[in-house]
Amino acid sequence: MGKIVRQVSEGVTKYYWYPGEKTDYIRGILTLAGGGLLFALVYVVTKNSLIAAVVSGTAVQAVVGAYLGRRDAAGINEFHDPTAERRAAIGDGTRAAWRGTLQGLLCAGSAMLVLNVPHSGFIADWILPFVPSVVGALAHSGGMLWERMSQEVGGGESAPEPEEEPETKELEAA
Numbered sequence: 001m002g003k004i005v006r007q008v009s010e011g012v013t014k015y016y017w018y019p020g021e022k023t024d025y026i027r028g029i030l031t032l033a034g035g036g037l038l039f040a041l042v043y044v045v046t047k048n049s050l051i052a053a054v055v056s057g058t059a060v061q062a063v064v065g066a067y068l069g070r071r072d073a074a075g076i077n078e079f080h081d082p083t084a085e086r087r088a089a090i091g092d093g094t095r096a097a098w099r100g101t102l103q104g105l106l107c108a109g110s111a112m113l114v115l116n117v118p119h120s121g122f123i124a125d126w127i128l129p130f131v132p133s134v135v136g137a138l139a140h141s142g143g144m145l146w147e148r149m150s151q152e153v154g155g156g157e158s159a160p161e162p163e164e165e166p167e168t169k170e171l172e173a174a
Helices: 022-046 049-077 086-116 122-155 166-173
Strands: 002-009 012-018
Touching (some): 022 049, 049 086, 049 122, 086 122
Antiparallel strands (some): 002 012
16 A cells, blocks of 8 residues: 655645555556557557557556566465454455456456457457457466466475464373
8 A cells, every 4th residue: 555645734744545556556657658659669560550459458468467466476475364464464455456456457448449449350359359368367377477486496495384283282292
């Protein structure tokens, strides 16, 4: 959760809360701007807005999917125990829901972009709108896999053994 602090007057401070972090917003804006530039570049080269929309939407979906996949995998490892730390667990769930909402909106937006460019035919109407979303979903899974592999390779330490329940210790002593 991000926070903007504004000092209104002496003794009066206003706090504005927004979902996500500032760096995530900057990365998102840069990714969308890069997608727009890619659309313009592909359109200039091919003179076909349908191809430009599919290529730029797919590129943005791939970048965002991989990033959110890595964030989701890291979030799973840091997830708090819901019974012990209720507020922290709610915060974890809220961040995961926010990432899922953003990815869903991006999938719908890329499909609308592809559908709204001038085109005709079965492939342009029924296949191409799904291409960016499918690539984004695959990139999300790839990002999760990448993060998990980097954690296992980088960790190197085995997880500590969980302590036995007191009842088990008493049974073993008897």
